[in-house]
Amino acid sequence: MTGTSGGVCWHLVVGTGSGPEGSRPTVNAWRPQGCGAEKGYVREAGYALSTDNVSHLFTFTRCFFTAKVTIIGATGQVGSYAAHAVSQFPHVQEMCLYGRPGNEQYLDGLAHDMMDSFAARGTNTRVTFGTNPKELRGSDIVVLTSGVPRKPDQTRLDLALENAKIVRHFAEQVGRMAPDAILLVVTNPVDIMTSVALKYSGMMPHRVFGLGTHLDSMRLKACLAEFFNVHVSEVHTRIIGEHGDTMVPMWSATTVGGIQIDNMIGIAKLPRDEMIERVKNSGSYIIKAKGATVFGPGDAIATLVRTIVEDENRMLTVSTQIRREIFGYDGVCISVPTRITRGGVFPIAVRLSPTETTLFSESVKVIKELTERIYATLDAESSGNA
Numbered sequence: 001m002t003g004t005s006g007g008v009c010w011h012l013v014v015g016t017g018s019g020p021e022g023s024r025p026t027v028n029a030w031r032p033q034g035c036g037a038e039k040g041y042v043r044e045a046g047y048a049l050s051t052d053n054v055s056h057l058f059t060f061t062r063c064f065f066t067a068k069v070t071i072i073g074a075t076g077q078v079g080s081y082a083a084h085a086v087s088q089f090p091h092v093q094e095m096c097l098y099g100r101p102g103n104e105q106y107l108d109g110l111a112h113d114m115m116d117s118f119a120a121r122g123t124n125t126r127v128t129f130g131t132n133p134k135e136l137r138g139s140d141i142v143v144l145t146s147g148v149p150r151k152p153d154q155t156r157l158d159l160a161l162e163n164a165k166i167v168r169h170f171a172e173q174v175g176r177m178a179p180d181a182i183l184l185v186v187t188n189p190v191d192i193m194t195s196v197a198l199k200y201s202g203m204m205p206h207r208v209f210g211l212g213t214h215l216d217s218m219r220l221k222a223c224l225a226e227f228f229n230v231h232v233s234e235v236h237t238r239i240i241g242e243h244g245d246t247m248v249p250m251w252s253a254t255t256v257g258g259i260q261i262d263n264m265i266g267i268a269k270l271p272r273d274e275m276i277e278r279v280k281n282s283g284s285y286i287i288k289a290k291g292a293t294v295f296g297p298g299d300a301i302a303t304l305v306r307t308i309v310e311d312e313n314r315m316l317t318v319s320t321q322i323r324r325e326i327f328g329y330d331g332v333c334i335s336v337p338t339r340i341t342r343g344g345v346f347p348i349a350v351r352l353s354p355t356e357t358t359l360f361s362e363s364v365k366v367i368k369e370l371t372e373r374i375y376a377t378l379d380a381e382s383s384g385n386a
Contacts, residue, residue, distance in 0.1 A: 065342060066093035067309045070139040070178075072170050073146030074129070075099045075106050078186065081298035082143060084114055087125040089302075091309045096139065097129035100146075104131060136177035141305055144170055144197065147187035149292070156244075157370065160192050164374045167193045168200045175201035182308055182344060185210040185319075186301060190243045194319045194333040195371045196378070205321040206344035212319030212335035213239040213247055215300040219282050220249060223275045228256050238317045239279070240335050240356075241363030247335075248359040249276055252352065304340065311342035320347050322364075329361075332368040 069086055073079040074097035087095045095114070097107045107129035114127050128135065136142065147163040150156075167187055174183055174197075183203060187193045194210030201208060216239045225232040234257045241248040251272065254261050261267055286293045307314045318338050324330040326349045337348045352360060 210319030246363035
């Protein structure tokens with residue numbers, strides 16, 4: 001049993017009773033937990049191991065933090081849906097809807113709409129909104145969704161240049177106003193935009209990451225569950241590399257019901273190439289059919305935020321800066337298996353098959369070349385404006 005006072009977490013010390021059973025836990029005293037949390041609480045379970053009046057306990061402690069989450073680009077469909085989904089988590093104390101100047105009325109309306117929903121759901125999350133950079137202060141997690149969608153006749157480089165300017169603008173604000181936050185980048189092309197956000201925010205690499213191939217991995221997971229006719233929770237798979245044409249499925253690490261797929265009977269019939277093409281084209285198909293992808297990326301964002309807020313220490317595939325001593329490459333953000341915690345994101349080195357290694361190298365080269373071109377253009381513009 002727990003409580004908080006003055007920012008200090010406390011736990012209930014349980015001793016043993018003196019009754020006939022001799023081992024029934026009884027309350028002894030409140031003592032400071034000393035978990036170091038400035039905000040939040042600790043949930044703890046204790047088990048008495050002796051019949052002495054002085055308790056001997058095994059304690060299992062896990063810290064949860066109440067967090068302020070800010071969505072930059074809350075006026076967009078993905079941003080607004082993600083804001084609503086994230087606000088349902090009990091440890092999200094404040095949801096800040098952030099946008100560009102001129103969007104105050106829309107943000108106000110969105111805040112009121114969300115609060116009506118919270119009343120119906122019984123959610124107690126505080127909703128704030130604004131367009132002034134000071135609204136970013138105190139944010140524990142910032143989700144950057146601002147950007148322009150790709151036009152039919154627009155090249156990938158043109159889209160990257162246009163969105164890089166937007167990401168640089170907001171990343172600089174986050175770096176000034178919330179340097180200790182964790183910054184999640186969603187804007188496409190996400191691997192390049194994650195590098196841009198990291199560079200211009202000035203934040204530590206473990207505090208900036210991108211949505212990357214997390215959603216692509218979930219899409220492949222759904223394809224495999226459909227093929228094998230099993231519950232989606234029975235499938236574990238990952239896509240690494242670029243969130244785009246050079247994505248790399250990790251077939252060597254794909255399991256169904258705990259069984260590596262190459263060890264399953266009839267696996268020769270698995271349409272691997274068709275599945276990957278379906279994953280690659282999924283976003284384009286949805287955009288053509290209904291105008292935008294919303295629920296998939298929105299819930300993917302919510303999953304990542306929950307993982308951080310509740311400190312779940314999950315290993316998910318997201319875009320993060322890789323190091324040469326681990327991956328053989330540096331100076332690029334790209335999707336790899338990553339441990340996601342309340343303290344930041346930490347890429348995990350894994351052994352790939354020879355084919356996967358070759359494809360991953362090609363993916364890194366594509367992203368690195370385009371990232372360097374974007375840097376050169378942005379730096380040239382900055383020098384010209386100086």
